[in-house]
Amino acid sequence: MKEEDRLEERNPIENFLRMDRIPHIWCPGCGIGTVVSSFAEALRKSQLDLDKVAVVSGIGCTGRVAGYVKLDSFHSTHGRAIPFATGLKLANPELKVVVFSGDGDIVGIGGNHFIHAARRNMDIVVICVNNFNYAMTGGQVAATTPILANLSTAPYGNFEYPFNLPYLAEACGATYVARWTALHLRRVTKSIQEALGKKGFSFIEVITPCVTLYARRNRLGDGLNLMKYYYENSDIQHGADTRTLAIDFQGKFKVGKFIDQEKPTFLECMNTHLQKTLGEKYIPHGVKP
Amino acid sequence: MRKVKADPKGVLTGAHYLDGDFSIAEGALAAGCRFFAGYPITPSTETAERFAERIPFVGGVFIQMEDEIASITALIGASWAGQKAMTVTSGPGFSLMMENIGLACMMETPLVIANVQRGGPSTGLPTLVGQGDMMQVKWGSHGDFRIIALSPDSPQECFDLTIKAFNLSELYRVPVFVMTDECVGHMHEKVVIPPADQIEVVQRKWYEGPKDKYLPYRPDKDKVPFMVKAGDGYRFHTTGLTHDERGYPVINAECQDVCVRHLADKIDHNADKIVEFKEAQTDNADVVVISYGITSRVATKAIQEARKSGLKVGTLRLITVWPFPEKRIRELAKKVKAFVVPELNLGQVRTEVERCAFGQAPAFGVSHCGGWVHDPDDILKAIKEAAR
Amino acid sequence: MIYFGDLRAKKGSIHINKERCKGCGFCVEYCPRDVLELSEEFNKKGYHPPRIVKEEECCYCQLCEAICPEFALFVTLKKEEDEGEKSESRP
Numbered sequence: 001m002k003e004e005d006r007l008e009e010r011n012p013i014e015n016f017l018r019m020d021r022i023p024h025i026w027c028p029g030c031g032i033g034t035v036v037s038s039f040a041e042a043l044r045k046s047q048l049d050l051d052k053v054a055v056v057s058g059i060g061c062t063g064r065v066a067g068y069v070k071l072d073s074f075h076s077t078h079g080r081a082i083p084f085a086t087g088l089k090l091a092n093p094e095l096k097v098v099v100f101s102g103d104g105d106i107v108g109i110g111g112n113h114f115i116h117a118a119r120r121n122m123d124i125v126v127i128c129v130n131n132f133n134y135a136m137t138g139g140q141v142a143a144t145t146p147i148l149a150n151l152s153t154a155p156y157g158n159f160e161y162p163f164n165l166p167y168l169a170e171a172c173g174a175t176y177v178a179r180w181t182a183l184h185l186r187r188v189t190k191s192i193q194e195a196l197g198k199k200g201f202s203f204i205e206v207i208t209p210c211v212t213l214y215a216r217r218n219r220l221g222d223g224l225n226l227m228k229y230y231y232e233n234s235d236i237q238h239g240a241d242t243r244t245l246a247i248d249f250q251g252k253f254k255v256g257k258f259i260d261q262e263k264p265t266f267l268e269c270m271n272t273h274l275q276k277t278l279g280e281k282y283i284p285h286g287v288k289p
Numbered sequence: 290m291r292k293v294k295a296d297p298k299g300v301l302t303g304a305h306y307l308d309g310d311f312s313i314a315e316g317a318l319a320a321g322c323r324f325f326a327g328y329p330i331t332p333s334t335e336t337a338e339r340f341a342e343r344i345p346f347v348g349g350v351f352i353q354m355e356d357e358i359a360s361i362t363a364l365i366g367a368s369w370a371g372q373k374a375m376t377v378t379s380g381p382g383f384s385l386m387m388e389n390i391g392l393a394c395m396m397e398t399p400l401v402i403a404n405v406q407r408g409g410p411s412t413g414l415p416t417l418v419g420q421g422d423m424m425q426v427k428w429g430s431h432g433d434f435r436i437i438a439l440s441p442d443s444p445q446e447c448f449d450l451t452i453k454a455f456n457l458s459e460l461y462r463v464p465v466f467v468m469t470d471e472c473v474g475h476m477h478e479k480v481v482i483p484p485a486d487q488i489e490v491v492q493r494k495w496y497e498g499p500k501d502k503y504l505p506y507r508p509d510k511d512k513v514p515f516m517v518k519a520g521d522g523y524r525f526h527t528t529g530l531t532h533d534e535r536g537y538p539v540i541n542a543e544c545q546d547v548c549v550r551h552l553a554d555k556i557d558h559n560a561d562k563i564v565e566f567k568e569a570q571t572d573n574a575d576v577v578v579i580s581y582g583i584t585s586r587v588a589t590k591a592i593q594e595a596r597k598s599g600l601k602v603g604t605l606r607l608i609t610v611w612p613f614p615e616k617r618i619r620e621l622a623k624k625v626k627a628f629v630v631p632e633l634n635l636g637q638v639r640t641e642v643e644r645c646a647f648g649q650a651p652a653f654g655v656s657h658c659g660g661w662v663h664d665p666d667d668i669l670k671a672i673k674e675a676a677r
Numbered sequence: 678m679i680y681f682g683d684l685r686a687k688k689g690s691i692h693i694n695k696e697r698c699k700g701c702g703f704c705v706e707y708c709p710r711d712v713l714e715l716s717e718e719f720n721k722k723g724y725h726p727p728r729i730v731k732e733e734e735c736c737y738c739q740l741c742e743a744i745c746p747e748f749a750l751f752v753t754l755k756k757e758e759d760e761g762e763k764s765e766s767r768p
Contacts, residue, residue, distance in 0.1 A: 011692070011742075011751040018526070021537060026746065028699030028724065033746025041743065051522035056366070067526055067538065072519040074369065075528035075538070076362065077392050083326075083359035087366025087374070088519055090350045091324050095370065095520050116355040183707075185743040224702045266352075274345050283348035 016040045016050075018070050025064060029223015031182035031208030032062055035129055036069070038185055038206075039100070042192035053096045056085045058105035060136045061210075062129040065100045079109030082117045085124045093267055093286030096125075096196060103130040103205075104142040107163055111143070118172035118201045123265040125195045125202045128165065129182075131210035139213030146249035150217050165205045166258050167242040175200035177242065177259035182208040183231040184255065191257060199265050207234075207247075207255075218249075291459075291492045295319050295452075297485035299347045304481050309474040310335035310377070312444040313403050313467060314343065315482060316451025317375050321490050322401070323349030324374040326363035328356055328382060331415040332471040333405035336377040357382035361389040361402070368398045369527070371493075371518035373455055375401040379471075380409040383422055384429070390464055391430035392529045394552060397506065397514060399458035399493065401451065403467040405474040406582075406633075408659035418471040419659030420582055420633035426466050427611045433549050435556035437563060438466040438611040440581040444478045450608070456491040457563060461555060462513050468610060470633070472583040472662060496523075505536040506548075512555045556612060565608040566617065574603030575626045576675045579618075579642055579652075581607040583662055584631050591631075591668035600676050610638065615645045622646035627675035631655035631668045651675075688755040689737035691729055697749035700724030704741035704750055710734040713741065 017040075026032050043050065050071060057066035059078035066073035072095075076084040085097045099106070106128045107114055117124065133151050134140040141154040144165065148157045169177045176198055178191040188206055195202035209215060209226035220226050229250075238256040247253045264272065271284040299318035307315065314336045317325070325344065327337040341351045349372075354360040360376045367374040378386065383404050393400055408414030409421045422429075426438045437457050441450045447469055454465040496503055496515035505525045506514050517523045530538035531545045556563065571577055576595075580588045585606045595602045605621070607614070622628075627650050630639040639654035646652055655671045657663050691712065698720060705713045705727055712735045716728035727750075729735075735752070742751045 011694070011748055013742075013748050013751070017748065018537075023697055023699075023747065029701040029703075030746055033748065034703070034744055037743055037745070037748065051524070052520050054519045067528065070524050072524060073526045074366070074519075075526070075530065076365070077388055077529055080358065080362040080389065083354060083362035084366040086352070086354075086359075087324070087326065087363035087368075088370045089366075090352060090363070091367035091370035091372040091374070092518070092520055112355055113359050116359070183744070185740065189743075222701075224706055227703065228706070270350075278345055282345045285348065285350055 013037060013040050016043065016070055017068055021068055024068055026061060027212045029209065029211040030061070031131070031223070031227060032065065032129055034182045034185065035127070035188065035206050035208060036065055038188040039127065039192055042189045042196065045189065046193050046196045048096055048196060052094055053098065054088055055098050055100055056081045056088065057099070058101040058110060060102040060105045060134065061131075062100065062102035063105055063136070079105055080113065081105065082110055082113040082124070082126065086117060086122050089122065089124055090267065099124055099126045101128065102135070103128055103132065103144045103165070104134040107165065107168065108134070108143045115168075115172045118169055118174045118203070120266040121173055121175060121200045121263050123199050123201070123267065125192070126204070127192065128203065128205045129208050130165065130205050131208045131214055133210060133214045135210050135213050139210075139217055146247055148249040149214070151214070152217070162247070164242070164246040166203075166245045169203040170242045170259050173201070173263070174203045174259060175261050175263050176202035178203075178257040179205040179207070179245065179255045181227075181230040181234050181255060182206055183227050184234075194260070199268075200263055291494065292489050293492055295485040295488035295490045296321055300485040300488060301482050302484045304479060306477055307444050307480045308335065308477045309441070309444045309447040309469055310405060311339045312447035312480050313377060313451050313469070314339035315480070316448040317401065317455070318343060318347055319448070319482065319485070319488055320373065320452040320455035322373040322375050322455060323347070324364070324367040324372040325349075325351045325376065326354050326360045326367070326374070327376045328354055328360050328378070330357075330379045330382045332407055332474050333377040333379050333403065335474070336403060336405070357385040358389065361386040361393070364400045365389065365393050365396065365398050368400050369519055373399070373459075375403065377403040377405065379405050379407045380413060380419070380422055381411070383425065387429045390436070391432060391434065393464045394430070394434040394436065395529050396527050397462040398464065399462050400464050401454045401458055401467065402464060403451070403469065406468065406470040414660050416471070417660045418583060418633060418662060420470055420584065421637070421659060423468065423610060423632070423634065424637040426468055434552045436464055436466060436611060437461065437556065437609065438468050440468050440607055440610050441473060442582055442585050442606065443473060444476060444480045447473065448480050448482065452488060452490070456489070459491045459493050460513070461559065461563070462494065462516060463556065468582070470582050504534040506532065507534045508551060508555070512551070512558050560612040563609060564612055564614045566614050567606040567608060569604045570601075571603030571605065571621060573601060575601045576629055576672050577603040577605055577621055577625050578629045578631070578668070578672065579605045579607065579638070580631055581610055581638065584633060587662045587665055588631050588668050590665040591672060594665070594669050595672045600672065602672055607638070613641050613645065618642055618645035619647060622649040625650050628652040629655060629668065629671045629675050631657070631663055631671070633657050633659040633662070687737040688733070689735040689739070689752040690755045691732070691735060691741065691750065691752050693727060693729070694749040695720045695726040697747045698724055698726035699747055700726065701746060703744045703746070707744055708741055709738060710736060
C-alpha cells in the first residue's frame with residue numbers, strides 16, 4: 001500500500017480536487033496552488049451548493065486551475081474566460097460563476113472583455129492571479145509587469161507603463177475590488193467568500209510568486225524569497241484610493257479591500273427596466289415564478 | 290423522444306412579409322433559441338434587432354457583446370448552461386470568430402451562427418452581396434474538424450433552414466452555419482410560419498445515467514457523445530486542449546489522433562443523413578448547374594432560356610454546402626458533359642465540384658466578385674459553352 | 678499544558694504526503710511554532726520533504742495546510758487522551 005493511502009484521514013481538500021490529475025503542473029514554489037487552497041477554503045466556508053458553482057479559466061499557468069477543481073469547469077481560449085462566464089451566467093442565472101485566470105489572460109488579451117463585464121456589472125467573481133508576466137509561454141512581459149523588470153520580450157528591462165488593476169476595475173464599475181498577496185491566506189479566503197456572497201462584478205487580485213520565470217529572470221531568489229518579499233512589502237490599507245495602488249518594481253505596494261458596494265447587476269437592470277417599459281407582457285429572465 | 294413540437298411561445302404563426310434577416314430571427318425563436326449574443330454588422334444587424342425586440346415577450350436573453358469574439362464565446366458558455374444559442378454576423382465578424390468556432394468544435398458544443406455574407410475581403414462592401422465565405426466556413430479555424438453549413442435562397446428558407454440548423458446542431462453536437470447573403474437577407478418576401486405543433490424541434494442528447502459513470506466525450510453508437518449542462522452536479526470538465534473521453538487534456542500523439550478523427554468521423558460518418566440538395570431534370574442532362582443562395586435564383590432565368598433553346602440543363606441547388614454532396618456529384622460526373630457553377634466569389638464551390646467530379650466532367654465557374662448579382666446572360670453563356 | 682477553566686490549547690497531528698512535496702519550503706518558513714524543517718531524505722522526485730521536529734508544539738493553526746501549494750500537508754485535531762487536572766482557579 002502506498003504511503004499516501006495509509007493516511008487514516010484524507011486531506012479534506014481532496015474532495016474538492018480532481019485527484020486523478022494531481023500532482024499538478026505548477027512549479028515548486030509557485031503560489032497558484034496556495035491560491036487554489038484559499039479558494040477551496042472559501043467555497044467550503046461559504047456553504048454554497050458546489051453543484052451550482054462553475055469555474056472558467058483561460059489559458060496560462062493559472063488557466064490550468066479549471067482542470068484541477070472538481071466542479072463544472074471550463075478551460076476556454078486565451079482571454080475569453082470572462083465572456084464564457086457571461087454566457088454561462090446569463091443562460092442559467094442559478095449558477096455561481098467564478099473566473100479564475102491569470103493577469104495576462106484577464107487584462108492582457110482579455111482586457112476588452114474585462115472592462116465590459118465590469119461595466120455591465122455582470123454577476124461573476126473574477127480571481128486574477130497576478131504574477132506580473134506571461135509565465136506559461138516562458139516569461140514574457142505583460143500588461144502588469146512593473147517598469148524595469150526583465151523578461152524575455154523585454155530583455156533589457158520593461159519600459160512600458162503597467163496597469164494598476166484595482167484602479168482599472170473600479171473605473172470600469174466593479175462592485176467589489178480587493179488585492180492581496182498569496183501569503184495573505186485567510187484574507188484571500190475571506191475576500192473570496194465575501195465576493196461569492198455578493199451580487200455583481202467582483203474582482204480579487206492575488207499577487208503570487210512566479211519562481212521559474214519572473215523570479216529567476218530578475219534574480220529575486222526562489223518562491224520563498226519572492227513570497228516573503230511580496231508579503232513584507234505589502235501594506236494593508238482598506239478603502240485606499242485605487243489611484244494610488246500602482247506597483248513599482250521592488251517597491252512597496254498596498255493591499256486590502258478597496259471597493260465594496262451594491263449596484264444592480266446586468267440581469268436585475270434588464271428585468272427591472274423591461275418590466276417597467278413593457279408591463280405584464282414581459283417575461284422576466286432568471287426570476288423564479 | 291428527442292423530436293418534440295416547437296414551443297408555441299416563440300412561434301409567430303401566420304403569413305408574414307419579412308426579410309431574410311428577420312426570418313432567421315423568427316426561425317431561431319421557433320426552434321427554441323432563447324439566448325442571443327451578437328454584435329452589429331451590416332447586413333446582419335436586423336436579425337439581432339428583431340431578436341432584441343421579440344425576446345422580452347418570449348422569455349430569454351439578448352445581449353449585445355463588445356465584439357464578435359465575446360459573442361461567440363458567450364454562446365459557447367450559454368450552450369454549456371443548457372440553452373440553445375445563436376448569433377449572426379458577416380465577413381469581418383466571421384473572421385474574428387474563427388478561433389472560438391474551433392473551440393466550439395473541440396468542445397462539441399451545439400450552436401448556430403448565421404453569416405449574412407457581403408463583399409469581401411476585409412471591410413469590402415458592407416452593404417452589398419457576396420458569397421465569398423464558403424470555404425472559410427469549412428476551413429477558417431485552424432486544425433482539422435467538420436462543420437455543417439446550410440444555404441437558404443429566400444426568406445422562407447431562412448426561416449426553415451434556421452430551424453433545421455438548430456436541429457442538426459443538437460443531433461451532432463456541432464456548430465451549424467446558416468450561410469445566407471445580403472440579397473436574401475434584405476429581400477422581403479412572403480414567409481409562412483406554421484403552427485407550433487407542425488414544427489419539429491430536436492432536443493439535446495442529454496445524459497441520463499449514473500453521475501459517476503459519465504464520460505463527456507465517449508461517442509455513442511451514432512458517434513455523438515451524450516451532453517450535460519453546468520449546474521446538474523456532473524462536475525465535468527471540458528477544455529479546448531486535445532482531450533480524452535473524460536474531457537481531461539492529454540498532450541500526446543495518440544490522444545490527438547483519437548480526438549481529431551472523432552471530430553471528423555462524427556460528421557463524415559453521418560454525412561448521408563445530413564446532406565440535402567434539390568435536384569431537377571438531371572436524369573439525361575448534358576449540363577448541370579450547381580448553385581446556392583441568391584445565385585440559384587438568378588441562375589433559374591438563365592436555365593429557362595437555355596432549355597428554351599433546346600439544351601438539356603439540369604439543376605442541383607445546394608441546401609447543405611458542407612458536408613458537400615460528394616457522392617451525388619461523383620455519380621452525375623459520369624453522366625453529364627460538364628458542370629456550371631455560378632457563384633459570387635472566385636470559384637470556391639467550383640473547386641469542390643471539380644474535386645468531386647474526379648476528372649470525369651469539367652466544372653465551369655461563372656465568377657462574380659459580388660456587389661451585385663450575376664447577369665443571367667453570363668450564366669447562359671457559360672451553360673452554352675459547357676454544352677459543347 | 679496551559680489550563681484556563683476547561684479550555685485547553687488545541688493540538689494538531691500533521692500528515693505529510695512526502696511524494697507530493699516539491700520542497701518549496703513555505704510550510705517550514707511560516708509555521709508559527711517551527712514544528713517543521715526540511716528533511717535530509719529525498720522523495721522520488723528528488724525533493725526534500727519536510728519532517729516534523731516538535732510535534733507537541735503544533736497548535737492546530739493549519740497554516741501549513743493552507744499554504745502548501747501541492748496540497749501535500751494537512752493537520753488533524755489530536756483527540757484528548759488524558760483528562761488532565763482541573764484548574765483550581767475556577768470560582
